Amino acid sequence: xxxxxxxxxxxxxxxxxxxxxxxxxxxxxxxxxxxxxxxxxxxxxxxxxxxxxxxxxxxxxxxxxxxxxxxxxxxxxxxxxxxxxxxxxxxxxxxxxxxxxxxxxxxxxxxxxxxxxxxxxxxxxxxxxxxxxxxxxxxxxxxxxxxxxxxxxxxxxxxxxxxx
Amino acid sequence: xxxxxxxxxxxxxxxxxxxxxxxxxxxxxxxxxxxxxxxxxxxxxxxxxxxxxxxxxxxxxxxxxxxxxxxxxxxxxxxxxxxxxxxxxxxxxxxxxxxxxxxxxxxxxxxxxxxxxxxxxxxxxxxxxxxxxxxxxxxxxxxxxxxxxxxxxxxxxxxxxxxxxxxxxxxxxxxxxxxxxxxxxxxxxxxxxxxxxxxxxxxxxxxxxxxxxxxxxxxxxxxxxxxxxxxxxxxxxxxxxxxxxxxxxxxxxxxxxxxxxxxxxxxxxxxxxxxxxxxx
Numbered sequence: 021x022x023x024x025x026x027x028x029x030x031x032x033x034x035x036x037x038x039x040x041x042x043x044x045x046x047x048x049x050x051x052x053x054x055x056x057x058x059x060x061x062x063x064x065x066x067x068x069x070x071x072x073x074x075x076x077x078x079x080x081x082x083x084x085x086x087x088x089x090x091x092x093x094x095x096x097x098x099x100x101x102x103x104x105x106x107x108x109x110x111x112x113x114x115x116x117x118x119x120x121x122x123x124x125x126x127x128x129x130x131x132x133x134x135x136x137x138x139x140x141x142x143x144x145x146x147x148x149x150x151x152x153x154x155x156x157x158x159x160x161x162x163x164x165x166x167x168x169x170x171x172x173x174x175x176x177x178x179x180x181x182x183x184x
Numbered sequence: 185x186x187x188x189x190x191x192x193x194x195x196x197x198x199x200x201x202x203x204x205x206x207x208x209x210x211x212x213x214x215x216x217x218x219x220x221x222x223x224x225x226x227x228x229x230x231x232x233x234x235x236x237x238x239x240x241x242x243x244x245x246x247x248x249x250x251x252x253x254x255x256x257x258x259x260x261x262x263x264x265x266x267x268x269x270x271x272x273x274x275x276x277x278x279x280x281x282x283x284x285x286x287x288x289x290x291x292x293x294x295x296x297x298x299x300x301x302x303x304x305x306x307x308x309x310x311x312x313x314x315x316x317x318x319x320x321x322x323x324x325x326x327x328x329x330x331x332x333x334x335x336x337x338x339x340x341x342x343x344x345x346x347x348x349x350x351x352x353x354x355x356x357x358x359x360x361x362x363x364x365x366x367x368x369x370x371x372x373x374x375x376x377x378x379x380x381x382x383x384x385x386x387x388x389x390x391x392x393x394x395x396x397x398x399x400x401x402x403x404x405x406x407x408x409x410x411x412x413x414x415x416x417x418x419x420x421x422x423x424x425x426x427x428x429x430x431x432x433x434x435x436x437x438x439x440x441x442x443x444x445x446x447x448x449x450x451x452x453x454x455x456x457x458x459x460x461x462x463x464x
Contacts, residue, residue, distance in 0.1 A: 062375040066387050094384075097230045098375035099267075099341035103349045116233040123235060133383035134234070141231035145242060149225040151195040157382060170385045174420050181454050183199050 036083035057101035190255030196412035202451020243272035247298035257303025263411035267338035323444025327463035332404035362442035392421035431459035
C-alpha cells in the first residue's frame with residue numbers, strides 16, 4: 021500500500037470515524053463476523069475482500085482498504101446478505117455509501133469497471149430522463165473496449181429480433 | 185367497466201422480448217386499461233445510489249406523478265424498478281432531511297411528494313391477486329408445459345411481505361392457476377448477475393449456468409420470469425454456454441398461451457431461444 025503523509029492519515033482517520041458515526045456505516049458495529057453475508061453473496065468468489073471482511077475493515081478503522089476494494093463494486097444488490105444477516109446489517113447500503121466515498125476521493129481504478137457503467141448510466145438519465153441500454157453499452161465500451169467483443173454476438177442477435 | 189392500473193413501464197420494458205406485446209394482448213383480452221405514469225423517467229436503479237449519496241429524486245418524481253394521477257397504487261413489471269421505488273418510498277418516510285430536499289425539488293416542477301399510503305406493486309402481484317381467478321379460463325388447446333418459476337432477487341428481498349425471500353411461491357402458484365405444471369427447484373430467487381453481466385460476462389454466466397442446469401435437471405420445459413433484466417440474462421448467457429437451450433418466457437406470455445390468445449400477439453418471435461418446439 022502507498023505510504024501516507026501525516027496529513028493524509030489524519031484525514032483518513034476523520035473520514036473513517038465519520039463513516040462509523042452515521043448510518044448505514046454505524047451498523048457495522050453490530051457485526052458478529054459470522055460470515056453469512058459472504059456465504060450468501062453470488063460474487064464473493066470474485067472479490068478481493070469478502071463482505072464480512074469489508075465490515076471488519078470498517079469497524080477496525082481501515083476505511084481506505086475498504087474503499088480501494090474491488091468488492092464494493094462487485095456487489096450486485098441482490099439483498100441476500102441483508103435478508104439473511106442475523107444482526108440486520110444493511111450491507112448493500114454500506115456498499116453504496118463506500119462507492120460514493122470512493123468516487124468522491126477518485127479511488128476507483130480502471131479494473132473496477134462498474135464505476136464507469138454507473139456514471140454513464142447516471143449521465144444518460146440526467147440528460148435524457150430514461151436509459152437506452154444499447155446506447156449505455158456502447159458508452160461503457162468506449163472506456164472498456166476489451167469487454168465488447170464478448171457481447172457482439174448477442175448484440176447482433178438482439179438487433180435482428182428488434183430488441184435494440 | 186375496464187379495470188384500470190397506473191403502470192410504470194421502466195426503461196427496459198419496450199425492448200424486452202415480448203413483454204409489452206404480451207401484456208397488451210393480455211390486457212385487451214381481460215379488459216384492463218394500462219395508464220402509464222405521465223412523463224415517467226428512469227427510477228434511478230442501483231446506479232444512482234452508487235454514484236450520489238441518498239439519490240432519491242428520480243424515483244420520488246415517478247411516485248409524485250403516479251400520486252398526482254389519482255392512483256391508489258402504482259404497478260411495475262420490473263424487479264429493479266419495484267425495488268428502487270419501494271426503497272425510496274421507505275427512505276422518504278424515514279429521513280426528514282432527504283424528504284424536505286426532495287419536496288423542494290418537486291415543488292419546482294409543480295409536484296407534491298407522494299403520500300405514504302401510495303401502494304407499489306409488482307405486475308405479478310396484480311395478475312395473481314387482483315385479477316379474479318375466474319378470468320383464467322384455460323384454452324383446451326393450450327400447451328401442457330412444465331415451468332420453472334424464476335422470481336429473481338428483488339420481488340421478495342428485502343421485502344419479505346410479498347413473497348418468501350428464499351423460496352418464493354407466488355409465481356409457481358400463478359403458473360398452476362394457469363394450468364401449467366410448476367417444477368420445484370431451489371434457485372427461484374438466486375441472482376442472475378443483473379447489470380454486472382455487461383462488464384463481468386464470464387462471472388455472471390456461471391451464475392446463470394447453475395440456475396439453468398438446475399431447472400433442466402428438474403425436468404423443466406422452460407423458465408418463467410417477471411423481470412426484463414432476469415429474462416435477458418437467463419436467455420443470453422445460455423448462448424455462450426452451449427447448454428441445450430431452455431426457453432425463458434415472461435409470465436405474461438405464458439398467461440396468454442394459457443388463455444389461448446393468438447401466438448403472433450405474444451411477442452414469442454422476439455425470444456432468442458424459441459419455445460415453438462414445445463408445442464409443434
